[in-house]
Amino acid sequence: MEKTFLMVKPDGVQRGLIGDIVSRFESKGFQLVGAKLMSISEELAEKHYEEHKERPFFSDLVQFITSGPVFAMVWQGEHVIATARQMMGTTNPQEAAPGTIRGDYGLIVGKNIIHGSDSVQSAEREIKLFFQEEELVEYSKLI
Ligand code: CMP
Numbered sequence: 001m002e003k004t005f006l007m008v009k010p011d012g013v014q015r016g017l018i019g020d021i022v023s024r025f026e027s028k029g030f031q032l033v034g035a036k037l038m039s040i041s042e043e044l045a046e047k048h049y050e051e052h053k054e055r056p057f058f059s060d061l062v063q064f065i066t067s068g069p070v071f072a073m074v075w076q077g078e079h080v081i082a083t084a085r086q087m088m089g090t091t092n093p094q095e096a097a098p099g100t101i102r103g104d105y106g107l108i109v110g111k112n113i114i115h116g117s118d119s120v121q122s123a124e125r126e127i128k129l130f131f132q133e134e135e136l137v138e139y140s141k142l143i
Helices: 010-014 018-028 042-048 058-065 080-088 101-105 120-130
Strands: 003-008 031-038 070-076 114-116
Touching: 003 018, 003 080, 003 120, 010 018, 010 058, 010 070, 018 031, 018 070, 018 080, 042 058, 042 120, 070 080, 080 101, 080 114
Parallel strands: none
Antiparallel strands: 003 070, 003 114, 031 070
16 A cells, blocks of 8 residues: 655644644545654754755755654555645645645745655655654554
8 A cells, every 4th residue: 555754844733734634634535554743853854855955945944844843644545645745735835726735724835834755765765764663553454
């Protein structure tokens, strides 16, 4: 079953959007297999965003993601990686369609509420960065 890493960023946590965001993915039919409210160290932030290391906004990115608690999650389901990205909306919230998370709640690219893995490889890497194997659950096939 495909898995993805999603994270409510400090702006989303502070604005009380965790419940709404979790509810959207549950309603869609995805299963939550791991979740935790946590603070991100500078070291973890730099690893998570290493592909953006050379970008001019890299230090702002690290500063922002370490500025307050985040809600890290692993979700599973058919095509969850691409579908979650659609549900999040485009990176820049000003261009994100209404009905998407960023389209409904965001205004600024640097504070775009949620992160989601963009490929199978990123999902595997990001899940391993944020979660131990034993922190993820398995669902009964009987229900
Ligand atoms: P995310 O999907 O978490 O991954 C990279 C992040 O970089 C992206 O969300 C944005 O929040 C951020 N980002 C992209 N472009 C800019 C920019 N021009 N200025 C600041 N942050 C940016």
